[in-house]
Amino acid sequence: MGEVKITGDIKIGGDNPCFIIAEVGQNHQGDIEIAKKLIKAAKEAGASCVKFQKTCLKEKFTKKYLERTYDNPNSWGKTYGDHKRHLEFSEAQYRELFKYAQEVGIPFTASAMDMVSFDFLVNLKVPFIKIGSGDSNNLLFLKYAASKMVPLIISTGMVDKSAVKTIYDIVSANHKRFCLLHCISAYPVPFEDCNLTVLQDYKNTFDVPVGYSGQELGTAVGLAAVALGAKVLEKHITLDKTMKGTDHVCSLTPAEFKQLIRDVRVIEASLGTPIKKVVTSEIPCIDKLQKSLVMGCTKNRGEILYPGDVKIKVAEPKGLNALHFDEVIYKTLVYDKKEDEPLNEGDFC
Numbered sequence: 337m338g339e340v341k342i343t344g345d346i347k348i349g350g351d352n353p354c355f356i357i358a359e360v361g362q363n364h365q366g367d368i369e370i371a372k373k374l375i376k377a378a379k380e381a382g383a384s385c386v387k388f389q390k391t392c393l394k395e396k397f398t399k400k401y402l403e404r405t406y407d408n409p410n411s412w413g414k415t416y417g418d419h420k421r422h423l424e425f426s427e428a429q430y431r432e433l434f435k436y437a438q439e440v441g442i443p444f445t446a447s448a449m450d451m452v453s454f455d456f457l458v459n460l461k462v463p464f465i466k467i468g469s470g471d472s473n474n475l476l477f478l479k480y481a482a483s484k485m486v487p488l489i490i491s492t493g494m495v496d497k498s499a500v501k502t503i504y505d506i507v508s509a510n511h512k513r514f515c516l517l518h519c520i521s522a523y524p525v526p527f528e529d530c531n532l533t534v535l536q537d538y539k540n541t542f543d544v545p546v547g548y549s550g551q552e553l554g555t556a557v558g559l560a561a562v563a564l565g566a567k568v569l570e571k572h573i574t575l576d577k578t579m580k581g582t583d584h585v586c587s588l589t590p591a592e593f594k595q596l597i598r599d600v601r602v603i604e605a606s607l608g609t610p611i612k613k614v615v616t617s618e619i620p621c622i623d624k625l626q627k628s629l630v631m632g633c634t635k636n637r638g639e640i641l642y643p644g645d646v647k648i649k650v651a652e653p654k655g656l657n658a659l660h661f662d663e664v665i666y667k668t669l670v671y672d673k674k675e676d677e678p679l680n681e682g683d684f685c
């Protein structure tokens with residue numbers, strides 16, 4: 337799996353640290369001040385980027401769908417259209433947020449929920465555009481997005497592997513500056529449905545970086561995703577999980593996000609090499625507690641070392657590494673040796 341160069345500063349995949357997206361989505365409640373607080377929180381938590389969702393309502397939804405009543409505790413209006421209008425920032429507000437993120441010092445982007453929004457984001461010059469799972473079956477949009485030659489991060493919730501292959505084929509026919517995220521679109525996802533090992537299959541099938549967009553509770557699954565090779569990790573961020581809104585429940589607070597990133601970095605550092613070897617940091621413990629070969633009794637030069645004559649102990653000074661036990665027995669002592677004295681090379685022949 338190669339590396340994808342998103343911008344001069346942002347590279348994903350290969351040996352690069354996992355790219356961690358703080359997904360604000362619509363957790364800003366339609367309030368630009370909350371949105372700014374979330375941008376700041378994402379920066380302070382150490383996220384690689386902060387992400388919103390840009391929608392042109394009449395492009396994404398039919399008229400009838402927008403008129404349908406949205407009668408649930410997470411609704412911001414009588415109809416789904418009212419609800420979404422409340423949550424949708426204007427283009428001017430997007431520019432303001434983009435600028436704010438620049439001031440704060442964190443890359444800013446959004447998912448494009450339709451072609452109009454895609455064009456807007458291209459003009460805004462975001463580093464990459466996210467295509468969410470709502471478009472994983474929207475091949476027209478994927479072809480359009482791929483033809484624009486901008487880096488993409490594409491989520492694959494709500495479809496099966498054959499559709500993911502189609503997505504891969506469509507985009508890679510245009511360019512390879514994209515990543516595929518395994519995703520299950522449920523809020524929250526039951527742990528049994530996360531099917532994280534799909535990541536291994538993605539890694540084996542696709543020659544672009546793969547990652548995980550997690551809608552489950554907590555941080556454990558995201559951490560496991562990184563251990564399984566996710567090079568992008570996306571989680572929702574919220575100021576308060578009890579706020580009104582569909583996604584707050586499966587989001588992380590700024591403190592949890594910070595902890596997640598700290599733990600991701602620990603996991604990355606700890607994955608290391610598959611070659612089992614003794615490492616430098618073990619030397620003090622080897623010196624202190626590793627066992628070596630010592631005399632189990634007092635014997636004189638010329639005597640044979642029978643199995644019961646050699647013991648394995650933590651010794652000072654050390655003898656031969658205890659792994660050499662079989663090479664020592666039935667050898668003849670060259671020197672007189674007292675009980676507990678270490679046995680070293682040259683002490684027997």
Ligand SMILES: CC(=O)N[C@H](C=O)[C@@H](O)[C@H](O)[C@H](O)COP(=O)(O)O
Nearest residue numbers: 361362410468469470521523582583
């Ligand atoms: C599939 C998809 O787009 N999912 C997004 C990303 O995870 C979500 O944030 C939805 O926008 C959100 O759950 C919609 O909630 P409501 O319908 O209450 O506005």
Ligand SMILES: C=C(OP(=O)(O)O)C(=O)O
Nearest residue numbers: 389447468469491519549
């Ligand atoms: C729907 C989105 O993401 P995902 O499918 O990864 O949850 C999104 O980013 O807007």
